[in-house]
Amino acid sequence: RSKSMVLGELTRVSRPCSPLDHEKALKAGWLKRQRSIMKNWQLRWFVLRTEALYFYKDQDESKAQGCIPLQGSQVNEVPANQDEPGRHLFEIVPEKDRTGISHESFLLMASSQSDMEEWVRAIRRAIWAPLGGVFGQHLEETMLYESQCGPQRLVPVLVEQCVCFIRENGLKEEGLFRAPGQTNHVRELQDAFDRGEKPVFDSTDVHTVASLLKLYIRELPEPIIPFSKYTQFLSCAQLLTKDKEMGITELGKQVKSLPQVNYNLLEYICFLDEVQSHSNENKMSVQNLATVFGPNILRPRVEDPVTMME
Structure with a gap:
């Protein structure tokens, strides 16, 4: 399983993390994200928009702490680990950079299996929409x-x-x-x-x-x-x-x-x-x-x- 990375610690995610005001949220809710160095979990409010998945310290915050770019990425469910029951994990795997190097993935945890599946479907839809996604499109x-x-x-x-x-x-x-x-x-x-x-x-x-x-x-x-x-x-x-x-x-x-x-x-x-x-x-x-x-x-x-x- 590929490891997660600290959001915002690498230049790859140092791009502006402020969504456009008129950009509609496709989905929002609480998720836990794993930090790469400490390996601890942080509860954050995530908002899915067309180009990226933004996260906030609180639901009422207007300025995002960081974002996960979605273009070219893949999202996968992580198989359940028998040693760690009750963890509903999924990962966002970034596209390879121009040198062909694969970056570490972002590991996220939902509160339930159904919530995890909804997030995976919604993120896939956002990734595929520019490529002609069908479901949920006008x-x-x-x-x-x-x-x-x-x-x-x-x-x-x-x-x-x-x-x-x-x-x-x-x-x-x-x-x-x-x-x-x-x-x-x-x-x-x-x-x-x-x-x-x-x-x-x-x-x-x-x-x-x-x-x-x-x-x-x-x-x-x-x-x-x-x-x-x-x-x-x-x-x-x-x-x-x-x-x-x-x-x-x-x-x-x-x-x-x-x-x-x-x-x-x-x-x-x-x-x-x-x-x-x-x-x-x-x-x-x-x-x-x-x-x-x-x-x-x-x-x-x-x-x-x-x-x-x-």
Whole structure:
């Protein structure tokens, strides 16, 4: 296992450690970092941004104590040590410098396994985003990036690939979109797409592919129906219960007013109509599909149980 290094002790991390004020935090929370000389652990408040992972002495501090540059780096989970149970470690391995020398890695400790896994995924996403990361990226950005790298598509490659696979292999699969896929395999596929790869689904379980599609839609920073359209669409739903014909007309107007990329994605995942047409076999009625997909298609900016039920 490569050793960690004291942040800020070497010139490699002596670059300015002040993030831009307008730069949005991708994730924040408490982590312990290991110092290289004393080998002791320091609890610090970490903030993940696009280019680097910044750390602060306290949550309210405005000036970072240091930062870990992310460009070209890798992040890996460190296997659990039986002699030291309860340590949830991961490391950030910097890129080699121009002389080809590998620097020591930064060793960090999370409070739980799930917290560690969330940090690893978030940091990987930040590293891969400039390379065409998919999950957690705005739909418009993904479509723009993919249009520059290949043939013009209406929806992201991931969505197209998932839907085609489900059409061919799983429309009659019981519990489609309700039964969970294999968590580890979903994560592997997610990481592969974020790296710009196009993994083949040949031997993949259809529930895993369905879970991957749901995860992509759920992690969009803004739902398929934008936050700005939420109240209008909710009003359509209420109007449908009073006057179905008028409600359908108004709903049509609202759908056509969506941004083009959102409209294309919404239209594409309406293959769910094919899924419910096989509900005798897959047990996924319109109501079941609405329960699964509804919150991922239409949700308010600030969620609460009452609005979610509406």
